[in-house]
Amino acid sequence: MITNALEGLRIIDLTRVLAGPYCTMILSDMGAEVIKAEVPGSGDDTRAFPPFIEGESVYFKNMNRNKKGITLNLKSEKGKAIFIDLIKQADVVTENYRPGTMEKLGLGYEILKEINPRLVYGCISGFGHYGRYSKRAGYDIVGQAMSGIMSVTGWPDGPPTRTGGPISDAMAGISLACGILAALRYRDLTGLGQKVDISLVDTLVSSMQIINQIYFATGRLPERIGNRYESTYPYDTFPTKDGETIVIGCANDKVWKILCKLMDKADLIEHPKMLTNRLRVENHAMIRPIVAEWTLTKNAQDIVDLLLNNDCPAAFIYSIKQASEDAHIAGDRGMFPEIEYPRIGKLRVTGSHFKFSETEVGPKGPSPDLGQHNNEVFKELLGYDDGQIDLLKQEGVI
Amino acid sequence: MITNALEGLRIIDLTRVLAGPYCTMILSDMGAEVIKAEVPGSGDDTRAFPPFIEGESVYFKNMNRNKKGITLNLKSEKGKAIFIDLIKQADVVTENYRPGTMEKLGLGYEILKEINPRLVYGCISGFGHYGRYSKRAGYDIVGQAMSGIMSVTGWPDGPPTRTGGPISDAMAGISLACGILAALRYRDLTGLGQKVDISLVDTLVSSMQIINQIYFATGRLPERIGNRYESTYPYDTFPTKDGETIVIGCANDKVWKILCKLMDKADLIEHPKMLTNRLRVENHAMIRPIVAEWTLTKNAQDIVDLLLNNDCPAAFIYSIKQASEDAHIAGDRGMFPEIEYPRIGKLRVTGSHFKFSETEVGPKGPSPDLGQHNNEVFKELLGYDDGQIDLLKQEGVI
Numbered sequence: 001m002i003t004n005a006l007e008g009l010r011i012i013d014l015t016r017v018l019a020g021p022y023c024t025m026i027l028s029d030m031g032a033e034v035i036k037a038e039v040p041g042s043g044d045d046t047r048a049f050p051p052f053i054e055g056e057s058v059y060f061k062n063m064n065r066n067k068k069g070i071t072l073n074l075k076s077e078k079g080k081a082i083f084i085d086l087i088k089q090a091d092v093v094t095e096n097y098r099p100g101t102m103e104k105l106g107l108g109y110e111i112l113k114e115i116n117p118r119l120v121y122g123c124i125s126g127f128g129h130y131g132r133y134s135k136r137a138g139y140d141i142v143g144q145a146m147s148g149i150m151s152v153t154g155w156p157d158g159p160p161t162r163t164g165g166p167i168s169d170a171m172a173g174i175s176l177a178c179g180i181l182a183a184l185r186y187r188d189l190t191g192l193g194q195k196v197d198i199s200l201v202d203t204l205v206s207s208m209q210i211i212n213q214i215y216f217a218t219g220r221l222p223e224r225i226g227n228r229y230e231s232t233y234p235y236d237t238f239p240t241k242d243g244e245t246i247v248i249g250c251a252n253d254k255v256w257k258i259l260c261k262l263m264d265k266a267d268l269i270e271h272p273k274m275l276t277n278r279l280r281v282e283n284h285a286m287i288r289p290i291v292a293e294w295t296l297t298k299n300a301q302d303i304v305d306l307l308l309n310n311d312c313p314a315a316f317i318y319s320i321k322q323a324s325e326d327a328h329i330a331g332d333r334g335m336f337p338e339i340e341y342p343r344i345g346k347l348r349v350t351g352s353h354f355k356f357s358e359t360e361v362g363p364k365g366p367s368p369d370l371g372q373h374n375n376e377v378f379k380e381l382l383g384y385d386d387g388q389i390d391l392l393k394q395e396g397v398i
Numbered sequence: 399m400i401t402n403a404l405e406g407l408r409i410i411d412l413t414r415v416l417a418g419p420y421c422t423m424i425l426s427d428m429g430a431e432v433i434k435a436e437v438p439g440s441g442d443d444t445r446a447f448p449p450f451i452e453g454e455s456v457y458f459k460n461m462n463r464n465k466k467g468i469t470l471n472l473k474s475e476k477g478k479a480i481f482i483d484l485i486k487q488a489d490v491v492t493e494n495y496r497p498g499t500m501e502k503l504g505l506g507y508e509i510l511k512e513i514n515p516r517l518v519y520g521c522i523s524g525f526g527h528y529g530r531y532s533k534r535a536g537y538d539i540v541g542q543a544m545s546g547i548m549s550v551t552g553w554p555d556g557p558p559t560r561t562g563g564p565i566s567d568a569m570a571g572i573s574l575a576c577g578i579l580a581a582l583r584y585r586d587l588t589g590l591g592q593k594v595d596i597s598l599v600d601t602l603v604s605s606m607q608i609i610n611q612i613y614f615a616t617g618r619l620p621e622r623i624g625n626r627y628e629s630t631y632p633y634d635t636f637p638t639k640d641g642e643t644i645v646i647g648c649a650n651d652k653v654w655k656i657l658c659k660l661m662d663k664a665d666l667i668e669h670p671k672m673l674t675n676r677l678r679v680e681n682h683a684m685i686r687p688i689v690a691e692w693t694l695t696k697n698a699q700d701i702v703d704l705l706l707n708n709d710c711p712a713a714f715i716y717s718i719k720q721a722s723e724d725a726h727i728a729g730d731r732g733m734f735p736e737i738e739y740p741r742i743g744k745l746r747v748t749g750s751h752f753k754f755s756e757t758e759v760g761p762k763g764p765s766p767d768l769g770q771h772n773n774e775v776f777k778e779l780l781g782y783d784d785g786q787i788d789l790l791k792q793e794g795v796i
Contacts, residue, residue: 005584005592022607030580045650049629050676051615058615059608059629109755121755126711128753131730137647137711141625141633145645145713148721152562153551160635160643160715162625163561164550167569170605174572179752181579182428186403186757188586194403195755202751205721205733207568209420209748210457212734215718216746217449217456222718227539227560231447231457235539237558245557247543249535252443278448313524313535315543317558320613320620323546323603332529335603336610348614350607353600354577355526357507357519357593359584 004031005359009184011092012037012083013067014074016044018140018166019124019200020096021063022173027180028066029352029361035086035377036064036368040071040396043370053344061367062349065339069368070377071398074105078397083107085382087116092180096124099134109195119193120183122176128199143168143200148208154224161224168200175203228288233280234259237317238292244300248291249313252277258312263294324348334362341366374398402429403757407582409490410435410481411465412472414442416538416564417522417598418494419461420571425578426464427750427759433484433775434462434766438469438794441768451742459765460747463737467766468775469796472503476795481505483780485514490578494522497532507593517591518581520574526597541566541598546606552622559622566598573601626686631678632657635715636690642698646689647711650675656710661692722746732760739764772796 009032013024021036021044028034038044049059073079084107087093093112095102102108109121123129126138144150144162154161179196187193205212211222214230222230227237234256235249250256253276260268268274268290273283280287295303300316307314316322323329330336335353338346352362378384378398392398407430411422419434419442426432436442447457471477482505485491491510493500500506507519521527524536542548542560552559577594585591603610609620612628620628625635632654633647648654651674658666666672666688671681678685693701698714705712714720721727728734733751736744750760776782776796790796 002584002587005580007587009583018608026576050679051612053615058611062607062611127726128731130753131726133726133730136706137653137709139633139647139649139711141627141645141647142711142713145635145715146721146724146727148716148718149561149563150715151717154559154562155556158553158556159625161552161559162635163547163565164552164620164622165547165602165606165609166627167561167565167605170607171565171569171572174569174576175751178424178572178576178579179754181576181583182403182752183754183757185407185579185582186400186754189400189405192756194757197753197755198751199731199753201727202731202733202753204563205727206748206751207565208563208718209460209568210416211563212718212722212748213456213460214449215722216734217451222562224562227557229539229564235537237543237560247539249537249539251537255535281448308534311535313537313540315540317543317548318546319549320546320606320610323544324610324613326544328525328529328531329544329599329603332531333526333597333600335600336614350604350610353573353596353604354580355528355595355597355600356577356581356584357595358590359581359592 003360005356006030006032009033009092010090011035011094012086012090014093014095014097016096017046018063019169019172020094022170023122023124023176024067024094025063025065026174026177026352029363030354031359034067036067036069037072038069038370040073040371040398047370053347056344058347061341061347064367065349065363066365067368068373068377069371070374071371073397074107076397078392078395080105080107082382082397084115087112087119089381090116090119091184092120092122094122094176098137099125099129113193117192118187120180120187121193121195122180123196124172124176124198124200126200128202129197138200140166140168140200143204146201147204149204152211152222152224155226156224158224168204171207172198172200172203228284231281232277233284234287234291236288238295240295240300240303241297242299245317246295246300246304247315247317248307251313255312256280258310262306262310262312263291265290337363339363339366371398401758403754404428404430407431407490408488409433409492410484410488412491412493414494415444416461417567417571418492420568421520421522421574422465422492423461423463424572424575424750427761428752429757432465434465434467435470436467436768438471438769438796445768451745454742456745459739459745462765463747463761464763465766466771466775467769468772469769471795472505474795476790476793478503478505480780480795482513485510485517487779488514488517489582490518490520492520492574496535497523497527511591515590516585518578518585519591519593520578521594522570522574522596522598524598526600527595536598538564538566538598541602544599545602547602550609550620550622553624554622556622566602569605570596570598570601626682629679630675631682632685632689634686636693638693638698638701639695640697643715644693644698644702645713645715646705649711653710654678656708660704660708660710661689663688735761737761737764769796
């Protein structure tokens with residue numbers, strides 16, 4: 001009985017911090033076996049990142065749930081040999097070192113593919129594995145800065161603004177998961193693996209399709225326009241009587257007409273400057289005060305209820321607390337499951353957003369302690385005995 | 399010779415506007431055959447969305463490159479029958495209607511899987527296909543609002559702020575592509591398809607892993623903190639002498655030390671309030687003016703060059719124009735290829751951010767005119783003759 005979409009898929013995971021571990025978290029939530037190899041002694045940097053519970057990093061624990069943990073010193077010859085033995089039995093290897101690091105270790109893709117031609121090699125870096133900036137360190141903030149997304153986030157009179165979540169890392173992580181699965185289809189067709197090279201900057205550039213197209217097609221440079229959108233109006237945030245801010249999303253004529261009637265301004269439906277979405281975008285500065293004047297007469301809950309009851313898209317702007325307590329998001333969609341961890345007990349985490357009709361998805365168990373699965377992996381996969389494992393530990397190889 | 403990772407994969411695509419078409423664009427860039435079915439007469443809403451060249455929507459043209467276009471009226475009995483005949487020969491069907499729409503048409507997943515048990519059914523909606531809000535319309539702005547991401551984007555003294563790109567739509571589109579490929583692996587194992595249900599809200603909730611974890615682990619509610627990050631400092635934007643804003647990303651002690659020396663403030667390396675990343679995050683308000691005082695003495699180009707030459711992550715905040723002209727992004731990584739379109743000629747678009755070592759990826763041809771591939775698809779796949787096709791046109795079925 002197959003209960004997980006990625007059952008039988010084995011990934012040797014060298015990734016650290018966020019983008020890479022998020023990728024392998026997604027794949028392990030879908031049932032892949034992820035063997036995370038960490039530096040002996042210290043492990044993934046995020047084991048020392050806040051927030052902590054009882055001195056243990058919850059950043060690490062959430063991001064590395066489900067995974068098996070081994071330690072491996074890739075700078076030692078014995079460590080390299082063990083890594084190569086693992087690669088022989090793996091479907092996928094993942095890493096998010098700075099490009100060139102694996103080559104310096106003598107473990108670059110060109111070498112690994114000779115050892116296992118079926119291997120899919122997935123990597124994430126700031127700028128990708130080729131190109132003139134490839135050797136530069138790249139972080140989430142660099143992806144946000146150089147993709148152009150910061151230049152269009154924020155307010156016309158304010159500075160370029162980052163997105164409040166690590167959106168380069170998250171989107172690159174999902175993209176690598178997607179790219180690896182595509183490469184596995186190519187392997188099914190040909191018997192051959194390949195390298196999948198995802199860059200933080202490329203990824204956010206891709207997310208900007210429509211914004212880029214405005215510049216390419218018209219020469220007009222998109223800039224910061226606050227909470228309205230380039231292509232539709234009124235599709236924006238508005239203030240309410242009780243000092244909240246809510247969202248109204250009139251993406252087409254039908255919904256605009258509903259809004260006009262609810263505002264008791266049915267005359268606007270025939271207004272020559274508001275007849276079509278295109279005209280409403282052009283005349284947003286005229287429309288905004290009309291809608292805001294109305295929203296300021298009501299409390300947030302009343303407006304959102306009224307709009308939703310009349311099939312006009314509207315929403316509260318949730319805090320993290322509100323999102324995590326919402327009956328649909330947390331309840332029905334199960335986006336915040338609990339995992340039982342050794343020592344610290346139950347921990348609430350963020351679940352999988354992939355919902356499959358036939359297969360399970362989501363957290364299956366805690367993250368590993370450093371080297372927790374050394375014995376299991378080295379014995380079962382590589383056939384080592386206790387004496388050999390003890391020696392490797394003494395030598396600092398694992 | 400297999401040149402595309404997804405060669406041989408056939409997708410019947412009912413998606414419209416952005417999130418769904420972005421998903422099938424990604425899959426078609428990887429070589430899947432995407433047959434986009436549109437409403438006869440009008441087609442995808444975005445055929446009427448700006449920007450335009452010669453009266454034709456570039457929004458549509460970019461997002462639907464590579465795809466074959468057919469017209470199909472799913473409200474007519476003949477249209478439904480044709481759709482079912484197509485489903486029999488498809489690997490995947492995709493849709494982003496409001497949940498319940500396919501069921502109302504008599505074409506819900508439960509019916510389609512009886513017709514083709516191997517079918518993977520991929521859908522994107524605002525809130526997902528189950529749960530109490532599932533019937534609500536959901537748009538990008540609603541995903542941004544209800545995931546909590548807007549509550550942490552922007553400035554401490556400013557309003558909740560949306561991300562300048564359609565980030566819910568983009569991340570959900572990639573997620574559906576990833577989910578479909580995972581479901582195909584399950585099909586390879588079992589012979590059975592399944593439904594993949596992606597919601598805009600769930601997707602952005604997932605992107606907030608670390609931010610959510612701060613609240614779950616400590617009870618502290620993450621709020622808007624401008625351009626700095628919760629977990630590392632100085633990793634922020636800073637002003638320059640020539641009025642620009644640049645990014646400096648000191649994600650670890652090593653880079654912090656480099657920055658201190660470049661600022662000619664080596665004494666800070668031993669400062670008891672700045673010794674570790676954790677301390678630097680706590681004392682960010684003390685560190686920021688020190689770094690800003692230094693950055694204000696130099697022009698942006700000089701600082702960025704100096705930092706990069708000393709292996710300290712730094713970046714310009716690019717406009718869309720600057721990103722699109724960058725020698726690495728546009729040149730080496732090929733992120734802005736041109737496609738030759740009928741009537742309007744060459745159009746620059748945003749390319750694929752998936753880079754494979756062995757298979758081609760990216761735009762392969764223009765988007766279809768409305769119904770352009772009716773003859774090809776209905777003849778070759780379904781065996782209709784010219785007379786039957788003409789009749790279907792007259793009857794408004796296609």
